[in-house]
Amino acid sequence: MHTFTVWAPEATSSVDLVLRDGVLPMHSGGDGWWSREVVEAHHGTDYAFSVDASEPLPDPRSPWQPDGVHGFSRVFDADRFQWTDSEWSGRDVRGAVFYELHIGTFTPEGTLAAATEHLDYLVLLGVEVVSLMPVAAFPGRHGWGYDGVDLYAVHEPYGGPEALQAFVNRCHEVGLAVCLDVVYNHLGPSGNYLDSFGPYFTDRHTTPWGPAVNLDDTGSNEVRRFICDNALRWFRDFHIDALRLDAVHALLDESPTHLLAQLSTETASLSEELGRPLGLVAESDLNDPQMVDPVSEGGRGMTAQWNDDFHHGLHALLTGESAGYYADFAEPGVFAKVLTQVFLHDGAYSSFRGKDWGRPVDPARHRGGQFLAYTSDHDQIGNRALGDRPALTPGQYAIGAALVLTSPYTPMLFMGEEWGASTPWRYFTDHEEPQLAEAVRTGRRQEFAAFGWDAEEIPDPQDPATWRSSVLNWSEVDESPHRELLTWYRDLLALRARTPELKDDSLGSVSVVEGPEWLVVSRGDLRIAVNLAAAEAVVPVEGASYSLLSFGTPELLGDAVKLPGHSVAIVLIR
Helix, strand or coil, rough: EEEEECCCCCCCCCCEEECCEEEEEEEEHHHCCCEECCCCCCCEEEEEECCCCCCCEEECCCCCCCCCCCEEEEEECCCCCCCCCCCCCCCCCCCCCEEEECCCHHCCCCCCCHHCCCHHHHHCCCCCCCECCCCCCCCCCCCCCCCEEEEEECCHHHCCHHHHHHHHHHHHHCCCCEEEEECCCCCCCCCCCHCCCCCCCEEEEECEEEEEECCCCCCCCHHHHHHHHHHHHHHHHHHCEEEEEEEEHCCCCCCCCHHHHHHHHHHHHHHHHHHCCCCEECCCCCHHHHHHHHHHHCCCCEEEEECCHHHHHHHHHHHHCCCHCHHHHCCCCCHHHHHHCCCCCCCCCCCCCEEEECCCCCCCCCCCCHEEEECCCCHHHCCCEEEEEECCCCCHHHHHHHHHHHHEEEEEECCCHHHHCCCCCCCCCCCHHHHHHHHHHHHHHHHHHHCCCCCCCCCCCHHHHHCCCCCCCHHHCCCCHHHHHHHHHHHHHHHHHHHHHHCCCCCCHHHEEEEEEEEEEEECCCCEECCCCCCCCCEEEECCCCCCEEEECCEEEEEEECCCCCCEEEECCC
């Protein structure tokens, strides 16, 4: 027996339950909710809803979309799965090593089951949190996942909902936490049928994707419930440890209690119930530490947030790139600021925004572990014209890794960076509607043509070759120079794990001295000496007595370290 329910306040006359063998009228229970109990229904039963005699529509809370986002929904009994992670006590994700991966390109098979085969590799690398890009059902087979439309379902080509349970279960068995990327700020255009049911969107606010998700207009209570229930379901039914919340600055909410604060409070309550930590990691463009302040102090209550300012500062330092939004970050002293004070734009003028931006972090109240640091992520690669990874030498990759992994921040790697993967990571889609496909293709080319790119150079998102070119080439792991870089990452992560100074996330625990083409970061009695130049350089490090780890062969000179070009050494001082 199964009871079907749906919120459809927009229905003017009827809501019907559509089964494969017939149609059954549903009963109105008030407040826009409709229900129908079916004795014969069970796990695996296909169904849809018809609102005012419409064509069959997927359930807004569909747990399973075996035939894609336009097809029938399917009943999924989450309690059927036999969990074996009872000894998993959870993990506070602050300070843990994140590894962001996209299921569809992490392996040639592009499935959760195939990704499971690489978990031992991640453990050996030193990863502590697997950060999955969105798995909610989205149109077509291949895509980034940020245009999902069935937020409660798991993309069927990845393996469906049970495959996600199995993946998380195995992660926990080998000691890995799982962070799942969820998108609540918009839904994709194809397969988005929510408007047929109720006021899920509002014209009161607009976003880059059109009308905003309705968080503070008529009917918003149920829309907020739709979102919060979704988040809690991932924690409860799929044993997820943390959620990465996409672009929370686009969650436009003027309610007395912001959606994020509500979600934080409800997550904390569930964490207490389950007896394990649950995290909320925000992607925010606001540069506002209020995001990680407790709800009790007027904050949004997020566990941590991504820090693009750190990325931009490090990228400009390593590559010298200064176009677009990198312009502010190419100035002298920027990296020292983002390493020690989190944000560059902390009330300062942002040239690419054309106004002052952000608020300062208070080192007396905020910890480095509340902010994620990285040399790359899916956006910073995939949103480049060619989806190209940073054009770095192995030595520059090693420098970037050292500066991320010895920082006081929560570090994150993007899949393949640890061996300097040669494969790009491009923007790819698989829309079935010709008009939408052409609009995406044309829009992408027009966007970059405005920056001087030849439109023909921009990879076609709809071409399957664009997706295929983004799949990691695992054979590189055993080839030089990838093999040597992977060894560096492993050794560096092992050093971080066993060294108290490198686990200290107080912002006052780090300082940096920058020279013309070198820098020295201080962490307790450790010094991270970096030669940014291609030629050999002597980097001043007073009292250097022993090299703990190096990429390149350093020479200790007592009051300095001689480093080859593009190299780094972590040394102990007397």
